[in-house]
Amino acid sequence: MARSSSSGDWKSVELPAFETLAGSNKTCGLSRHQWPRWASDSTKFTRLLIHCPEADVSSSETTAQIVARVFTERVDPQDAPQIFNYNLYLLAEATDGRLYQSGPIPTTEPRHRSSGPSTMFDEYGPPPI
Numbered sequence: 001m002a003r004s005s006s007s008g009d010w011k012s013v014e015l016p017a018f019e020t021l022a023g024s025n026k027t028c029g030l031s032r033h034q035w036p037r038w039a040s041d042s043t044k045f046t047r048l049l050i051h052c053p054e055a056d057v058s059s060s061e062t063t064a065q066i067v068a069r070v071f072t073e074r075v076d077p078q079d080a081p082q083i084f085n086y087n088l089y090l091l092a093e094a095t096d097g098r099l100y101q102s103g104p105i106p107t108t109e110p111r112h113r114s115s116g117p118s119t120m121f122d123e124y125g126p127p128p129i
Helices: 017-021
Strands: 011-013 025-028 045-052 057-059 064-073 084-093 098-100
Touching: 017 025, 017 045, 017 064, 064 098
Parallel strands: none
Antiparallel strands: 011 098, 025 045, 045 064, 057 064, 064 084, 084 098
């Protein structure tokens, strides 16, 4: 997995769906109103998945424990013929409960750039209520 450009890429983020999924070991598709603002404000993002492992995961990206991963699908006609772009964002939780998100990390599965949509996103439904 490629590394993000620097530790300065970590930004505070609000993701209400995390509260119901924290520690669940579930992967869920998020509807647009559940997305972080930076994604919902864009017209290029089409699908987001969140995975919240049962236990915290360590990463070379931060000394904090990783509490979730967000996978994004973005469609950009300027990237033709590989208009589908996939990235991973890591979420770390501060001791006060605030979430911080890494910068984008290109994925290997699904491939970071593709000419067709990934079926990976089709497998997951919405978070439990």
